[in-house]
Amino acid sequence: xxxxxxxxxxxxxxxxxxxxxxxxxxxxxxxxxxxxxxxKAREELASRISKPFLFRYxxxxxxxxxxxxxxxxxxxxxxxxxxxxxxxTRAREDDQIFTCENCGRILYxxx
Amino acid sequence: xxxxxxxxxxxxxLFKTDLKATDKQGILxxxxxxxxxxxxxxxxxIVLEMVRQREKLGSTGIGKGVAIxxxxxxxxxxxxxxxxxxxxxxxxxxxxxxxxxxxxxxxxPPNDSENTYLPILGTxxxxxxxxxxxxxxxxxxxxQEFLGIFTEKIYD
Ligand SMILES: [Zn+2]
Numbered sequence: 001x002x003x004x005x006x007x008x009x010x011x012x013x014x015x016x017x018x019x020x021x022x023x024x025x026x027x028x029x030x031x032x033x034x035x036x037x038x039x040k041a042r043e044e045l046a047s048r049i050s051k052p053f054l055f056r057y058x059x060x061x062x063x064x065x066x067x068x069x070x071x072x073x074x075x076x077x078x079x080x081x082x083x084x085x086x087x088x089t090r091a092r093e094d095d096q097i098f099t100c101e102n103c104g105r106i107l108y109x110x111x
Numbered sequence: 112x113x114x115x116x117x118x119x120x121x122x123x124x125l126f127k128t129d130l131k132a133t134d135k136q137g138i139l140x141x142x143x144x145x146x147x148x149x150x151x152x153x154x155x156x157i158v159l160e161m162v163r164q165r166e167k168l169g170s171t172g173i174g175k176g177v178a179i180x181x182x183x184x185x186x187x188x189x190x191x192x193x194x195x196x197x198x199x200x201x202x203x204x205x206x207x208x209x210x211x212x213x214x215x216x217x218x219x220p221p222n223d224s225e226n227t228y229l230p231i232l233g234t235x236x237x238x239x240x241x242x243x244x245x246x247x248x249x250x251x252x253x254x255q256e257f258l259g260i261f262t263e264k265i266y267d
Contacts, residue, residue, distance in 0.1 A: 007154070007157055010184070011157055011161065011164075013185055014161040014164075014183060014184045015161075015164055017182075018182055021183070021229075022168055025181070025229075029173055030168075030171060030179075031168075031169030032168050034167045035168060037167045038167045038168045041164055041167055065222070066221045066222050070185050070186070070187065070221070108185050110153060110186070110187070
């Protein structure tokens with residue numbers, strides 16, 4: 001079960017990308033008849049996320065296709081800028097939003 | 112559509128010919144666990160949530176005993192393919208209603224720079240549409256043999 005707000009936000013983006021790409025995978029022969037059900041699940045998930053988190057995510061999504069990006073070896077995989085190690089340490093401990101100073105995307109530490 | 116060399120994306124640690132699960136949810140969990148236990152991804156909950164929700168869009172059981180559960184997640188930085196097989200085919204709510212014994216789980220990052228994810232899915236679907244390939248995969252024993260199936264022919 002997903003608990004943290006940050007993880008819920010990551011899941012929300014996963015669902016948003018899935019809905020956006022449904023048409024692409026349909027071309028390969030995957031049925032997409034459950035699109036409405038998936039959108040319902042997306043709303044249900046969104047309702048579990050705090051308003052400020054959701055607001056920031058929405059704002060970023062209006063500007064950028066990917067609002068949240070993975071961070072690997074302290075590198076933002078949205079713009080490849082190295083993040084201060086101290087930010088990574090805090091991000092792993094606090095259930096807070098940390099953004100890349102360069103591209104503004106929300107960061108999700110992979111390790 | 113661009114063809115992809117699938118072999119470059121397979122990994123011996125993610126090759127399992129003796130899946131134990133007996134239902135759809137169990138299969139998804141077992142494949143995600145395989146990926147997490149081998150440290151390709153850290154957070155199993157996020158990936159499991161994603162592949163479970165994906166099945167709401169429509170079953171990834173595309174018929175003839177094959178399922179390709181897939182999706183993008185921010186919990187990975189690279190495309191991961193896991194292969195699993197069960198001895199006894201499992202009900203996967205497939206489009207032809209037939210049980211499934213061959214599973215390819217494809218997990219991709221939100222944005223893959225080389226844009227290989229969709230071509231990988233397409234190439235898998237095309238390759239697995241050949242009866243001969245499915246038959247070989249049903250009997251394959253070793254990882255080397257498995258790679259051979261995907262190297263011997265470049266399908267149109
Ligand atoms: Zn950045």
